[in-house]
Amino acid sequence: MRYAMAIDIDRCTGCDACAVACKVENNLPNDIWWNRILTIGGKTANSPKGTFPNLQMQFLPMNCQHCENPPCVKACPVGATYKREDGIVIQDYDKCIGCRYCMVACPYSGVRQFNWKKPEYAIGMAMGDAAVTPHQSDVVEKCNLCIHRVDQGLKPACIETCPNRARIFGDIDDPNSEVSQAIKGRSYVKILEEKGTKPSIFYLT
Amino acid sequence: MNQNTDKQVYSKPLFIICALLAVVGLVCWVMQLTKGLQMTNLNTYNTWGLYIIGFMIFTGIAAGSLLFSSSAFLFNSMAEYKPYAAIATIVGVICSVATAGLFIMVDMGNPLRAWRFIAGANVSSPMFWDFLIIILYLIIGIIFVSTLMKVAKGQKDSKSMYGISLAAFIAGLLVTITSFVFALQVARPLWNNPVQPISFLAAAIVAALALQIILFSALNKSGAMPMSSDKLAKLGKIAGIFLFVELLVVIGEAIVGMYSGSGEEAPIIYWLVAGEGAVYFWVEFIAIIAGLVLLFKKTDTSVTGAGVALFAIFMIKYNLLQAQLSNPLLIYPGSPAYSSNAYFPSLIEIGLFIGIISFGVVLALIAVQKISLGTKTNVGVNSNQSHGNIGVEAKA
Ligand code: SF4
Ligand code: SF4
Numbered sequence: 001m002r003y004a005m006a007i008d009i010d011r012c013t014g015c016d017a018c019a020v021a022c023k024v025e026n027n028l029p030n031d032i033w034w035n036r037i038l039t040i041g042g043k044t045a046n047s048p049k050g051t052f053p054n055l056q057m058q059f060l061p062m063n064c065q066h067c068e069n070p071p072c073v074k075a076c077p078v079g080a081t082y083k084r085e086d087g088i089v090i091q092d093y094d095k096c097i098g099c100r101y102c103m104v105a106c107p108y109s110g111v112r113q114f115n116w117k118k119p120e121y122a123i124g125m126a127m128g129d130a131a132v133t134p135h136q137s138d139v140v141e142k143c144n145l146c147i148h149r150v151d152q153g154l155k156p157a158c159i160e161t162c163p164n165r166a167r168i169f170g171d172i173d174d175p176n177s178e179v180s181q182a183i184k185g186r187s188y189v190k191i192l193e194e195k196g197t198k199p200s201i202f203y204l205t
Numbered sequence: 206m207n208q209n210t211d212k213q214v215y216s217k218p219l220f221i222i223c224a225l226l227a228v229v230g231l232v233c234w235v236m237q238l239t240k241g242l243q244m245t246n247l248n249t250y251n252t253w254g255l256y257i258i259g260f261m262i263f264t265g266i267a268a269g270s271l272l273f274s275s276s277a278f279l280f281n282s283m284a285e286y287k288p289y290a291a292i293a294t295i296v297g298v299i300c301s302v303a304t305a306g307l308f309i310m311v312d313m314g315n316p317l318r319a320w321r322f323i324a325g326a327n328v329s330s331p332m333f334w335d336f337l338i339i340i341l342y343l344i345i346g347i348i349f350v351s352t353l354m355k356v357a358k359g360q361k362d363s364k365s366m367y368g369i370s371l372a373a374f375i376a377g378l379l380v381t382i383t384s385f386v387f388a389l390q391v392a393r394p395l396w397n398n399p400v401q402p403i404s405f406l407a408a409a410i411v412a413a414l415a416l417q418i419i420l421f422s423a424l425n426k427s428g429a430m431p432m433s434s435d436k437l438a439k440l441g442k443i444a445g446i447f448l449f450v451e452l453l454v455v456i457g458e459a460i461v462g463m464y465s466g467s468g469e470e471a472p473i474i475y476w477l478v479a480g481e482g483a484v485y486f487w488v489e490f491i492a493i494i495a496g497l498v499l500l501f502k503k504t505d506t507s508v509t510g511a512g513v514a515l516f517a518i519f520m521i522k523y524n525l526l527q528a529q530l531s532n533p534l535l536i537y538p539g540s541p542a543y544s545s546n547a548y549f550p551s552l553i554e555i556g557l558f559i560g561i562i563s564f565g566v567v568l569a570l571i572a573v574q575k576i577s578l579g580t581k582t583n584v585g586v587n588s589n590q591s592h593g594n595i596g597v598e599a600k601a
Contacts, residue, residue, distance in 0.1 A: 019540075031541065038537035045538040060537060071391055077332040078321040097321055098242070098314020100252045101332050107392035109533030110543065113249055114314070117241035137241050138314025192534060195391045 002087035004172035011166035014059035018158035025157035029119035063143040065199035075105035096139035214574040223563040230560010256312035263305035268380030269413020270297025275373035298346030304565035394469035414444035415511035441507035445500035489520035
């Protein structure tokens, strides 16, 4: 049993729906984004590289890669971040001392974010699922694959939301799971695989 | 022993200024604790800054001071420094560990959870190893000083210094392990190489000796503990040799990074040498060169040289951190936007940095005062006892 995600980058249009779904579902504080859509192209987001008509642009949805060999888990001095049996790497806010060593250790710069102040929210009431763990000041947080949903047999919010069905989720150890089927016969890349992290996100190309 | 040291340290201007600065630091900490780490100029990318630099420098000073004090009892060529070992250890090891510990505390988002270092220890974390080493420094420093005291009072045989000196020396070498916090991170190509442990060791020795030079020049001036300019200059030369090692590391990294022009390290080095970090890099470079010139100069300028060398080490650590943190592996644009700006600390960070160091100086001044009185009343000033005398009559 190991949860994994496939992201079909040919299907991704960079619409940011999954990023917003994640933000709402997990009631993320202002400035915190567990799921971001990076642009491979120009110098700013959503801009291509090259000159017309030879332009190139590609989107790279980026959230925690739920590494099988996670450097963040090795680094955390107090065990506040750890890997569950099912492969999901989670963050225990109550244990986090806020040293930010995990942010230094994670090669996927930016997936781990720190609450530099008491969490503030865009609207005056909590959003998303009530089962989400409340956010805390001065701790690190990141994508947890919506464990509150996964543990109930549901899929993470980003998977459900993607209008282009670019994100596929499931148990990679089960050959019949949606994610295994999606990967089958496709070529894929794993980001920064050479770092030995064994990420669980397959980018289908 | 002259009049100066008989006077209470508490009424000296240096003490009063440092105590006030320490209070300012405390106020900064309270503000940071109530408003969160948003009071710093740290961010998702530059997630570590001035506090970690302070931590690196003071763990280095502690390690280097252990090496210095213990080598007086291990090597004949250093035996002339025996009379200075006690004070060097108290200031260089015990006060430095306190300072380094404070730097870690203020860097933490949740210092009240610091007890988890023990309760929730993750043994695979290099930061946990650091924690153990810091405690080890403190314990060894205390045993070293108390053994010295006992030897000086004649309660222990002078041979008993050998064992603890050997332990202190090995502990000092362990500063290489503190570099593992950085060197073991696959996410950070600039740090992830075997030169870091060597560089950390060299930096530790330079910083420690620089501090000792400043300390002993001051003690010499006040007449509390004379140290000849020869002895000071010799420390300066040793510091200079290790500063030269740092120069080689800096030049080596720059050449290796720039030669191929591509790869993971190249953009970091370009950023540092000719990009957003260039000002900081060239300040560092000039400081190293100036430190070397001053430390190796014939005339008696070792205090200035020591000060410049300390500053050079500060810049080395500063750039080690920001060059890598400002240039992570994934820099594609997105939200929040990545920016490759250089890091400059906020006023709160600067206030805390100065405050913590001032607190360290306050501790050191009190310790020096206690020791001076102690040597006068209990231990006596007779240095004919040779080994282990912490007394004050080193033949200057
Ligand atoms: S992507 Fe980063 S935060 Fe996520 S498991 Fe890997 S190292 Fe940890
Ligand atoms: S910031 Fe929290 S989770 Fe990250 S390494 Fe430190 S204690 Fe662990």
